[in-house]
Amino acid sequence: MPLSISKAEMEEMQAFVKHSHRVDLSAYMLELEPEKRALMLRFFSKEQLAELFAELPAEDKINLIESLAQVDLPDILAELDSDELVDSLQELPSNLVTKLLLHIPENRRQVINRLLNYPEGSVGSLMSADYIAVRKRAKVSEVLEKLKTSTAGHEHLNTIFVIDDERRLNGYLYLADLLRLDTEDLSSIIHWRPLTITTGADQEEAAKLFHKYSLLVLPVCDSEQRLVGIITADDIFEVISEEIYEDYALMQGMAPSESSYLETSVITLAKKRIVWLLFLMLSATVTGGIIDHYEAVLSTAVALTAFIPMLMDSGGNSGSQSSTLIIQSLALDELDFSDSVHVVWKEFRVGFLVGTVLALVNILRMLLFTDTDFLVMLTVSVTLLLTIILAKLVGGFLPLLAKKLKQDPAVMAGPLVTTIVDACALLIYFKVAQILIGL
Amino acid sequence: MPLSISKAEMEEMQAFVKHSHRVDLSAYMLELEPEKRALMLRFFSKEQLAELFAELPAEDKINLIESLAQVDLPDILAELDSDELVDSLQELPSNLVTKLLLHIPENRRQVINRLLNYPEGSVGSLMSADYIAVRKRAKVSEVLEKLKTSTAGHEHLNTIFVIDDERRLNGYLYLADLLRLDTEDLSSIIHWRPLTITTGADQEEAAKLFHKYSLLVLPVCDSEQRLVGIITADDIFEVISEEIYEDYALMQGMAPSESSYLETSVITLAKKRIVWLLFLMLSATVTGGIIDHYEAVLSTAVALTAFIPMLMDSGGNSGSQSSTLIIQSLALDELDFSDSVHVVWKEFRVGFLVGTVLALVNILRMLLFTDTDFLVMLTVSVTLLLTIILAKLVGGFLPLLAKKLKQDPAVMAGPLVTTIVDACALLIYFKVAQILIGL
Missing domain, CATH: 3.10.580.10 (CBS-domain)
Structure with missing residues (x-):
């Protein structure tokens, strides 16, 4: 099928190439059919070709190199700044890298080779050797x-x-x-x-x-x-943005990802997520054990069961609110371990305030909408208050402790806060029930 | 008490002022006793005073202005770039702003007045009028x-x-x-x-x-x-970093904060956190209602209760893993609503994979460490698989829907994912129990 393209379209294409930013150009090129893409490339200046090259994903870089005349290649490589060139070389298969390095003058090749040797994520791999x-x-x-x-x-x-x-x-x-x-x-x-x-x-x-x-x-x-x-x-x-997203992915128990969501395979996504879920599930042996241990309490007051999800959610979320804030402050260097007493005291007061309001609203809710036994109501509300204070303390202190132990606060705090708060919330619940209801 | 300071200390101070970055200088100044601070200020050039002024917190800005000679003030204000000057003016009490504006030449005052009128968080409030x-x-x-x-x-x-x-x-x-x-x-x-x-x-x-x-x-x-x-x-x-932190604070149901953790009062922290916790607690009326409704099922198979926390945690966390990734991709403009089918299909497969592995490990764990009834074991594992698939679908789709409805995905997804997944997990649990155990 011959490619039919009008003169007006050609002129439009030329104007678009001339005036577009390389980021938009490369996004646009990727959407084009190969024939149109080849046509469009003819309107590119060497500088624009170099910019486009830096922007394209690895696979399209290979295509572009193959469709370029050998004579253009050295010019295009010369246009690239050293950090862009190194990033590009790191993405390409080694046979192509060898081929490209041949087109780079000896003195520059030494610089590039040195830059290529810095580990990913290091300052060396990010820097450019072009400066005065x-x-x-x-x-x-x-x-x-x-x-x-x-x-x-x-x-x-x-x-x-x-x-x-x-x-x-x-x-x-x-x-x-x-x-x-x-x-x-x-x-x-x-x-x-x-x-x-x-x-x-x-x-x-x-x-x-x-x-x-x-x-x-x-x-x-x-x-x-x-x-x-x-x-x-x-x-x-x-x-x-990578570093902050990494923190939050870790807090949710996910290994951080270099590539975008749509580009990541199902297997990779599953692998990144499963470790924490396994940890949580296995640590639930503890919560299950606590419930089994107090089975007698539950079977005499079955009504207590209905409040377990609410208590766990309130505790878990209170805790992660606190750890989110503390992890953020740690990342910004606003806090360190020496602030622990300050943080714990602040979280205690916040927990007391929030917990008291929640406990009161809870009593109101139960009085208005349920016919719950007064002692069960009291048990639930007291547990709610204590759980929230505890969750705030654990959520606030664990990230600081992790930092002190030279662990990543996000990795350690996320899963541990939930596990600890869950187990403690249940223990508090049954203890309070035993005391108040006298089971 | 007279301030005793040696010549060597003075020279050290002078060298420190000369060679330090304004960020470090302002942090250091804030730690000093007022007398030493006044002494140190004498070593500052006008340019450095201006830089320091831009960096200090509001209260110390006021102190600095008051301790400066009136003759220095116009020079210092002239040294500040317009965006720094505007930021500073916005922090100061209005009587001081009026006083400062008197020291600014008429033509510049017009520019500053215009900049002062842009709402906080807008591009206008961030920009500088200094350019060529x-x-x-x-x-x-x-x-x-x-x-x-x-x-x-x-x-x-x-x-x-x-x-x-x-x-x-x-x-x-x-x-x-x-x-x-x-x-x-x-x-x-x-x-x-x-x-x-x-x-x-x-x-x-x-x-x-x-x-x-x-x-x-x-x-x-x-x-x-x-x-x-x-x-x-x-x-x-x-x-x-503010925008990303804001997203995550919102996901944890916290109103985002402009000031740092240590500077925020207990009342403010409590206010920012309580709305979502109240919402969660009240929405727990639903989960409580579901458990009440199936009280008969629970009282015939009390063993089922022990797994409720595990199922809720696994569901909630699976869901928030998915919504974290999707909210991140939305913020980076890597995804929009048109990708919904793609996202749902991907999350379904991830959920199926992760859920299957968790269900199998769960059976193994129960076989090895507990003497749970086989049908209960099967009920828990089937529920686990279904809950995780459901959580991944809800967690993946809700942020996209929020974006489509022009709502903030972080605000909407955080609380809703937990609530929906909790309720559905319990419904699935009891339905599966009724079918498998035949209650």
Whole structure:
């Protein structure tokens, strides 16, 4: 079937390629039939091809490489910033990587090879080797000359780094300040002792620095304080949201996922979710055991059974409300273990307040809508109050304890809070019943 | 008590002030006794005082203003970028705002007054009015001249905007590209048809654009496409994490909080948490009603009671695992309502897999560790499988439905998933018991 496309359509396509953002272009391209896609590619400049290449999923990268003329490839690779190139290479099969590396000049290949060796999730794997560094005695004209010949992306050039003869990072200056400078004396605009991070640090640490200090760029040094790369703010949005989502996935007992929901297979999703559910189910041996133990109590006051779901839900949810807030504050470095007394005392008071209101509303509800025995009513309400206080204390303290024990608060707090609160709520319930109803 | 401080301490203090980041300086200042603080302030440059001022909490801002000489105030206010100034003014009591506005030159006061009028959380309240805009026929030298006389912060100058005679935004260019440019013809480096956002948009929308398009700056236009401000990447880190934390707080039935945990009062925390707990408790009338209705079943097979907590926990947690993932994908615009069939089918299969494994492990656990009746064992396992499938379907679909109904998926999904799954799990349990045990 021959592809029929009108001149008007062609012109529209050309205008679309010219004016669209690479993110939208790549999303659009993926929807096109292969013939139209090939046609559209002809309207791309080399810079746009490079941008598109960086944006495409792995499989389409392979297709694009195969449909490109061999002569274009080196130009396109040259257009890519080193972090984009490394990300792309990491996605591709090794035979293709070898082929691509042949098209990269020797000096750049060394940089790329070094970047390829940093573990995923490390600052080294996130950083770019494209930046401008000058000596502190450089003249303004020298700096401008370096800038003019740089092929790095604009986002890598807003800050210029100042190094000594051993490439150790001394400071940095802003391009905007350089242009506003009246003298040839750089040192008046250099910011000394910059914040840095090492290649081996977790990307989460970098995200925390960007967030805390409102950074746009962060220099990366090796263990000897030599400048080896930079991270820019646009790399960090992804990291911030990934790290927070990871915390919450862990709190729900799910292993965090790198890929999007629709791209993740059923088996992978099931695997990521099952461990915690198994843990919860097996730990339910405890709650089951408690109920079995007090079977006599339940069979003399069957009415008590009807309130078990309510008590467990209220306890579990009160606890996870508290741990959510504490895990969030820990992630933002607003809290640490030394605040435990403060947190426990605060959660106790919140629990007492919330629990009292709930217990009173519960009595009202039961008086109005049920004909429950007064002692059962009292048992349920007292248990509700005690369970909520306990849940708030456990939910507030466990994440702090996890942090102190150098465990991930989200991993430890999620499953344990539910398990502990469930078991305690039942024990409280039956104890209160024995005392009040005198079973 | 006279303040004794050695010369060495003074020098150390001076060095600390000179080399510390404003975030660390303000944190350090807050820990100092007032006398030392006053002493330390003497080492601050006006630029540093302005930076410190932007960073301090409201109460300390007031103290700082009061301890400053009246002559310094205009200089310090002039050093602040418009977004920092507006943020500060919004925190201060109105009499102080009036006083401060007197120190701001008339033309700047108009800009500030306009910025002060945007509602909190809007793009208008987040943006800065400090940026450089040029006409598209401007010469390179004119642009550089504008830059030289600008007092805006460096982060506002990396991108230069191109406007027409009606101040409508036409495009932008990068400062780095301007310096790399060889001719006087700006148009070759102008990027036309830029992404923009309007002043009235929610800051969450701006965060999504920064994230999706890896932006460092986003121009803000009014309803007639006139450029009125810019947002820079460093403003966005806070928004991204706030928005995600807000989603999760809402999922746990908590009203999101602007202030940090330690700064929030017990009453406020209790208020934020109680609504959902009340809702859950009242909705438990349903689960209680179901148990009452099947009291006869329970009293003939009391053993069934022991498994109620396990079934409710497994159901509730399976459901919230699914809704967590779906809410996350919705927030990242990876999913919408049209994916419902896809999501439901995927969740069904995940639920079937996970449920089957849990049911089998449960049978094994009961065979090994308990002497439960075979029919009870079968009832529990079948219910477990069905409950988990149901929980995954409800947890996966409800957030999508909420989005379709233009409700916040996090607000709606959290409480409803638990309530619906709890009630259904019990109904399934008793129905299966009636069929299998023949009660």
